[in-house]
Amino acid sequence: MxxxxxxxxxxxxxxxxxxxVLAGSSHPISAKTRAKVMAVADELGYSPSALARALVSxxxxxxxxxxxxxxxxxxxxxxxxxxxxxxRAGYVTMLCNVDRRTTTEITRxxxxxxxxxxxxxxxxxxxxxDPREPDLAEAVGEARAQGIHAVSLAARGIGCPVIAADAQAxxxxxxxxxxxxxxxxxxxxxxxxxxxxxxxxxxxFLACMRDAGLAESAHCRPGGFDYEAGxxxxxxxxxxxxxxxxxxxxxxxxxxxxxNALRQARIDVPGEVSVAGIDDLRVARxxxxxxxxxxxxxMGAMAARHIIDTPPETAAxxxxxxTTLSHRLIPRETTARRPG
Amino acid sequence: MxxxxxxxxxxxxxxxxxxxVLAGSSHPISAKTRAKVMAVADELGYSPSALARALVSxxxxxxxxxxxxxxxxxxxxxxxxxxxxxxRAGYVTMLCNVDRRTTTEITRxxxxxxxxxxxxxxxxxxxxxDPREPDLAEAVGEARAQGIHAVSLAARGIGCPVIAADAQAxxxxxxxxxxxxxxxxxxxxxxxxxxxxxxxxxxxFLACMRDAGLAESAHCRPGGFDYEAGxxxxxxxxxxxxxxxxxxxxxxxxxxxxxNALRQARIDVPGEVSVAGIDDLRVARxxxxxxxxxxxxxMGAMAARHIIDTPPETAAxxxxxxTTLSHRLIPRETTARRPG
DNA sequence: TTGTATGCGTTATCAA
DNA sequence: TTGATAACGCATACAA
Numbered sequence: 001m002x003x004x005x006x007x008x009x010x011x012x013x014x015x016x017x018x019x020x021v022l023a024g025s026s027h028p029i030s031a032k033t034r035a036k037v038m039a040v041a042d043e044l045g046y047s048p049s050a051l052a053r054a055l056v057s058x059x060x061x062x063x064x065x066x067x068x069x070x071x072x073x074x075x076x077x078x079x080x081x082x083x084x085x086x087x088r089a090g091y092v093t094m095l096c097n098v099d100r101r102t103t104t105e106i107t108r109x110x111x112x113x114x115x116x117x118x119x120x121x122x123x124x125x126x127x128x129x130d131p132r133e134p135d136l137a138e139a140v141g142e143a144r145a146q147g148i149h150a151v152s153l154a155a156r157g158i159g160c161p162v163i164a165a166d167a168q169a170x171x172x173x174x175x176x177x178x179x180x181x182x183x184x185x186x187x188x189x190x191x192x193x194x195x196x197x198x199x200x201x202x203x204x205f206l207a208c209m210r211d212a213g214l215a216e217s218a219h220c221r222p223g224g225f226d227y228e229a230g231x232x233x234x235x236x237x238x239x240x241x242x243x244x245x246x247x248x249x250x251x252x253x254x255x256x257x258x259x260n261a262l263r264q265a266r267i268d269v270p271g272e273v274s275v276a277g278i279d280d281l282r283v284a285r286x287x288x289x290x291x292x293x294x295x296x297x298x299m300g301a302m303a304a305r306h307i308i309d310t311p312p313e314t315a316a317x318x319x320x321x322x323t324t325l326s327h328r329l330i331p332r333e334t335t336a337r338r339p340g
Numbered sequence: 341m342x343x344x345x346x347x348x349x350x351x352x353x354x355x356x357x358x359x360x361v362l363a364g365s366s367h368p369i370s371a372k373t374r375a376k377v378m379a380v381a382d383e384l385g386y387s388p389s390a391l392a393r394a395l396v397s398x399x400x401x402x403x404x405x406x407x408x409x410x411x412x413x414x415x416x417x418x419x420x421x422x423x424x425x426x427x428r429a430g431y432v433t434m435l436c437n438v439d440r441r442t443t444t445e446i447t448r449x450x451x452x453x454x455x456x457x458x459x460x461x462x463x464x465x466x467x468x469x470d471p472r473e474p475d476l477a478e479a480v481g482e483a484r485a486q487g488i489h490a491v492s493l494a495a496r497g498i499g500c501p502v503i504a505a506d507a508q509a510x511x512x513x514x515x516x517x518x519x520x521x522x523x524x525x526x527x528x529x530x531x532x533x534x535x536x537x538x539x540x541x542x543x544x545f546l547a548c549m550r551d552a553g554l555a556e557s558a559h560c561r562p563g564g565f566d567y568e569a570g571x572x573x574x575x576x577x578x579x580x581x582x583x584x585x586x587x588x589x590x591x592x593x594x595x596x597x598x599x600n601a602l603r604q605a606r607i608d609v610p611g612e613v614s615v616a617g618i619d620d621l622r623v624a625r626x627x628x629x630x631x632x633x634x635x636x637x638x639m640g641a642m643a644a645r646h647i648i649d650t651p652p653e654t655a656a657x658x659x660x661x662x663t664t665l666s667h668r669l670i671p672r673e674t675t676a677r678r679p680g
Numbered sequence: 681t682t683g684t685a686t687g688c689g690t691t692a693t694c695a696a
Numbered sequence: 697t698t699g700a701t702a703a704c705g706c707a708t709a710c711a712a
Binding site for chain 2: 045047048049050051052054055060062069070071073076077079080083084087092093094095096097108110111112113114115116142145146227228231256257260282283286287
Binding site: 057 | 688690
């Protein structure tokens with residue numbers, strides 16, 4: 001309510017002086033006036049307008065994060081990583097759910113631009129051959145030219161740096177682990193059709209199976225990223241014997257869905273069939289699911305840190321390089337060794 | 341990058357005219373100049389500064405939501421409700437994780453105030469006898485006096501309207517359902533110690549048991565709101581026979597933890613022991629958990645709607661009333677009738 | 681229908 | 697060490 005002008009007036013100093021003490025400037029100020037101004041500000045309940053500050057400094061302490069759906073734990077962990085470093089640095093994170101729609105991403109990016117956000121983080125993975133991706137790339141280019149940082153948390157051709165895990169390598173590694181355990185016939189429950197993330201994970205699986213000389217016993221099945229999809233796909237698997245030695249799902253939720261389907265059908269896991277996922281979400285730890293841990297939290301945190309630590313002027317100059325964060329195999333109780 | 345002044349200059353009109361067409365004012369404008377201005381704006385890639393707009397209009401289209409932890413599905417569903425109505429109305433939601441710390445809530449509220457947020461939504465429940473609650477209430481009062489709306493999504497004495505479900509009634513109802521199914525000895529796994537939400541849910545359970553003349557067979561056990569807490573509490577229950585007829589957990593996650601503990605111990609659910617939760621999160625549907633559906637999404641949505649639809653001037657005048665949204669019993673497969 | 685002038689709350693430049 | 701004053705980008709009351 002009370003402005004700098006008001007504080008200055010009551011304290012009997014000029015706005016500039018008031019600004020200097022309240023904004024924590026390095027400009028020399030006498031101890032007496034400083035104390036006076038602080039006292040008045042406190043008394044009046046002065047709250048500096050971040051809006052005015054951002055307006056004059058031409059860049060706000062606002063950080064945008066675009067997720068598909070915050071209810072999806074994959075994204076909420078990322079958002080948490082973003083917000084933790086953002087809030088610690090005095091930034092505020094703006095959350096946008098885009099429901100995997102590229103056009104929505106473009107719209108929301110525009111909004112972030114209107115607020116002169118310090119940067120925006122794209123958490124989702126995009127689609128294979130997305131016809132709107134060039135439009136997004138263009139919008140990202142404009143934003144960056146304007147001093148707004150952009151970071152993608154998945155491999156995507158939108159012309160900005162990428163901070164991500166190597167999902168394909170992660171899928172390869174979990175597959176390799178199952179193979180090393182002696183599994184041969186392995187079913188892979190894919191993610192939602194058309195997504196880049198879906199393709200990467202499947203490709204990792206297939207590459208490993210090929211390298212192991214097991215191409216013939218690699219079985220990809222349509223699925224999705226949620227419990228129900230994993231459950232349904234597994235039910236179909238059960239309906240058509242023979243059962244595979246192991247089931248790998250494209251992510252943890254689907255893997256838990258698979259696990260439940262198997263156990264409900266009284267199929268012993270890991271006795272008869274092993275089950276594994278990818279992501280290492282909380283639910284994976286809870287049910288003892290073997291998986292690959294992806295540095296989701298760290299991706300969000302690192303992206304935020306990059307934006308906060310890099311001056312806006314250089315936003316356009318940041319190379320669109322990929323920083324790959326490492327994943328880690330997490331063997332738990334849903335997988336077991338198969339006798340030779 | 342390009343400002344209204346620039347657009348006006350290039351289009352050969354005054355800033356006011358440019359503003360009128362670009363801000364969608366109702367002020368009459370000739371079709372020709374309107375077209376001209378729009379064309380120039382488009383060509384220059386004009387992006388209106390939401391910051392400047394907010395500064396001059398003294399209120400932004402920013403909506404703050406304070407959650408304990410966005411990774412907790414209880415809160416991410418609320419956040420989704422908020423963001424859906426916010427974004428549809430052209431607002432942006434600012435997300436803050438406060439980790440159940442009242443002091444952090446105060447700090448973040450201040451930040452929202454600095455951004456002249458249209459309103460802030462408190463999603464968490466607070467503590468019983470929280471010594472900092474008065475401070476929060478004071479900060480909320482200041483914010484409201486300044487035209488910033490505040491809404492709490494849980495019964496809390498912080499001097500603002502409350503939009504919430506009746507958690508106690510919900511707990512009562514799920515208990516009543518189990519009683520009606522013929523259960524007598526019922527264990528209740530409580531939430532985190534000291535939280536208001538914990539107390540409400542337990543009180544609802546106890547009230548029902550008392551009303552049913554079953555006070556003697558009501559057993560409250562310390563627990564928590566996550567899988568692990570429910571699991572651990574149930575393990576302790578198993579270790580000290582006799583087993584109860586049913587286990588009610590303070591929320592769904594803990595209930596799923598209980599469910600797993602029971603099944604791992606080869607105790608048939610619902611054959612030997614029934615299990616129920618509260619909240620109706622996705623995981624509950626997936627595992628077939630009997631629970632009470634709380635209108636989390638709707639609470640967030642309604643709070644956002646209230647803030648957006650109520651003019652800032654009247655923020656301080658909004659009565660601190662409680663709007664109670666209805667819950668609904670969701671019987672599923674983890675509960676069964678006990679023979680008389 | 682269009683333009684002029686003023687103010688929103690800050691910061692920064694330049695004097696004093 | 698302090699103070700005018702000019703932006704920052706926009707909306708609006710008031711004129712024309």
